[in-house]
Amino acid sequence: MIFQQVLFYLLSFLIIASALGVVIFPCAIKSTLCLIVTLIGVAAIFAMLNAHFLVATQVIVYAGAIVVLVLFVVMLLNLKKEKLRDLISFRSILGVILLTSLLLAFFPLVIKHFPSEEFQYVHGNAEDLGRLLFGKFLFAFEIASFLIIAALLGAIALAQGYKTSSLEKREAGSGSN
Amino acid sequence: MEFFILFVKVFIVFNIIMGLSSMCTWIERKGSALIQDRIGANRAGSYFYTDKLLLKPIFFFVRIFGILGVINTLVCDAVKALLKEDYVPSGTSNFMHCLAPFMAVLPVFLAFSVIPFAPDFTLAGYYIRPQIATVNAGVLFIFAMGSVSVYGVALAGWAGNNKFSLLGGLRAAAQMISYELAMGLTLVTMILIYGTLDLYEIIESQKKYWGIIFQFPAFIVLFIVGMAETKRGPFDLPEAESELVAGYFTEYSGMKFLLFWMGEFAEIALFAILLTILFLGGWHLPFIELPEGTWLSALIGHLVFMGKVVFFCVLQIVIRWTLPRFKFDQLMSLGWKVLLPFSLFNLVLTAAFILWMGK
Numbered sequence: 001m002i003f004q005q006v007l008f009y010l011l012s013f014l015i016i017a018s019a020l021g022v023v024i025f026p027c028a029i030k031s032t033l034c035l036i037v038t039l040i041g042v043a044a045i046f047a048m049l050n051a052h053f054l055v056a057t058q059v060i061v062y063a064g065a066i067v068v069l070v071l072f073v074v075m076l077l078n079l080k081k082e083k084l085r086d087l088i089s090f091r092s093i094l095g096v097i098l099l100t101s102l103l104l105a106f107f108p109l110v111i112k113h114f115p116s117e118e119f120q121y122v123h124g125n126a127e128d129l130g131r132l133l134f135g136k137f138l139f140a141f142e143i144a145s146f147l148i149i150a151a152l153l154g155a156i157a158l159a160q161g162y163k164t165s166s167l168e169k170r171e172a173g174s175g176s177n
Numbered sequence: 178m179e180f181f182i183l184f185v186k187v188f189i190v191f192n193i194i195m196g197l198s199s200m201c202t203w204i205e206r207k208g209s210a211l212i213q214d215r216i217g218a219n220r221a222g223s224y225f226y227t228d229k230l231l232l233k234p235i236f237f238f239v240r241i242f243g244i245l246g247v248i249n250t251l252v253c254d255a256v257k258a259l260l261k262e263d264y265v266p267s268g269t270s271n272f273m274h275c276l277a278p279f280m281a282v283l284p285v286f287l288a289f290s291v292i293p294f295a296p297d298f299t300l301a302g303y304y305i306r307p308q309i310a311t312v313n314a315g316v317l318f319i320f321a322m323g324s325v326s327v328y329g330v331a332l333a334g335w336a337g338n339n340k341f342s343l344l345g346g347l348r349a350a351a352q353m354i355s356y357e358l359a360m361g362l363t364l365v366t367m368i369l370i371y372g373t374l375d376l377y378e379i380i381e382s383q384k385k386y387w388g389i390i391f392q393f394p395a396f397i398v399l400f401i402v403g404m405a406e407t408k409r410g411p412f413d414l415p416e417a418e419s420e421l422v423a424g425y426f427t428e429y430s431g432m433k434f435l436l437f438w439m440g441e442f443a444e445i446a447l448f449a450i451l452l453t454i455l456f457l458g459g460w461h462l463p464f465i466e467l468p469e470g471t472w473l474s475a476l477i478g479h480l481v482f483m484g485k486v487v488f489f490c491v492l493q494i495v496i497r498w499t500l501p502r503f504k505f506d507q508l509m510s511l512g513w514k515v516l517l518p519f520s521l522f523n524l525v526l527t528a529a530f531i532l533w534m535g536k
Contacts, residue, residue: 029273056318056320057317059321060317060320063321063324065354068350068353071331072331072347072350075334075343075346075350125314126314
């Protein structure tokens with residue numbers, strides 16, 4: 001039990017440190033790698049709760065598919081090192097205030113539930129998860145997938161529209177010349 | 178005692194990985210020579226003679242191994258790689274350059290931890306399951322580790338600080354992402370048929386009929402996808418030596434270079450194991466009922482299992498040395514226009530059939 005708690009704290013430290021690294025590193029590749037470490041760390045926390053299906057899904061979907069695409073784009077664009085912007089600006093102060101208020105709002109809840117028996121077992125098997133997704137939360141699940149499809153189509157439409165409009169402009173420019 | 182059993186399991190599985198990957202290395206060297214009508218590695222160790230009578234039988238076997246090329250490919254090449262200069266190109270991060278080979282090898286080795294290599298048995302009162310970690314989503318775990326192994330390759334391409342290696346890394350990432358879709362759909366089809374994610378239960382449910390009888394199309398798709406995921410055979414565009422020098426590991430030397438090769442051969446073995454478990458019924462033989470429960474039956478089951486695995490390894494290597502390389506657009510259209518729609522169609526058909534039969 002003590003071993004598990006030590007492992008939990010080590011993992012949480014790793015997750016938080018790498019999540020900070022995502023923001024702090026000036027090199028895009030390094031922050032992408034930090035993002036991978038964060039996601040796999042969350043998967044490891046799922047593994048400590050015996051939710052094997054969630055672990056596999058987390059690694060496949062986030063670490064295996066989404067971040068690979070991010071890394072792909074970062075490598076293709078060959079980004080230069082970003083200069084660290086001023087630490088004290090309107091945006092950063094606003095972000096800090098929002099984040100602390102959010103943390104303060106969640107803090108009592110976390111303290112209340114943290115060392116309890118409820119978290120010993122989560123419904124993380126394929127069957128439990130399937131029953132929840134296609135039974136109790138069917139409506140929310142369908143709405144979420146609908147939103148994602150809308151976002152996907154919107155992204156495609158935006159990219160296409162941008163391309164054609166820039167092409168038209170170029171053609172118009174060459175025509176006038 | 179539990180800890181000791183776990184330690185022994187880890188030791189044995191690690192030796193299985195090493196044995197399979199070195200066997201693949203040897204077949205790659207000597208088998209390719211056989212296919213191309215060359216002689217191949219046959220020098221190191223083949224001139225070992227002695228006058229001492231006691232040592233003569235040992236030297237006899239050394240000579241045979243030398244002529245077969247085992248010493249050259251396994252001993253001499255490994256020592257050579259250990260002693261070579263470890264070169265890191267300028268203008269790149271040293272840490273990333275060292276990290277990439279490990280990220281290419283580690284997920285593949287981790288995936289072996291959920292594989293059951295033999296049936297259960299009891300030894301000296303202990304009930305032993307020859308599987309390091311009993312994960313109830315074993316198929317998905319292997320798939321997850323396969324998808325994570327993209328990072329090693331992509332990172333190696335980036336850390337080389339070289340146009341050829343970057344192109345190789347990008348090609349590898351694109352190829353692995355595209356073929357993962359068809360692979361995932363095929364795995365879902367097989368999961369639907371067996372009704373479980375546990376690798377051990379999948380093997381046990383194939384006692385009478387192997388999966389290949391029900392799903393021959395899925396077997397073909399998974400075999401093609403496996404060849405593409407291991408970046409070999411007709412799909413070796415990421416390391417196409419006539420275009421990209423050596424692809425993503427152009428700037429690697431010594432032990433790091435060897436690590437990439439070890440990861441690749443371990444991946445071949447992993448795919449052979451996955452095919453064996455999903456389609457060839459693991460340690461079950463057709464028409465023959467093997468006894469259960471004792472260590473001897475477990476050993477026999479393990480040998481049957483390994484025989485099938487070695488068969489698939491050899492088949493992959495033979496295909497790699499037989500077929501010419503695809504063009505990149507052919508590779509992409511095969512993945513996206515043929516395999517993906519086909520496996521989707523197969524999945525829907527299988528699901529409808531299972532629903533119609535009423536489980």
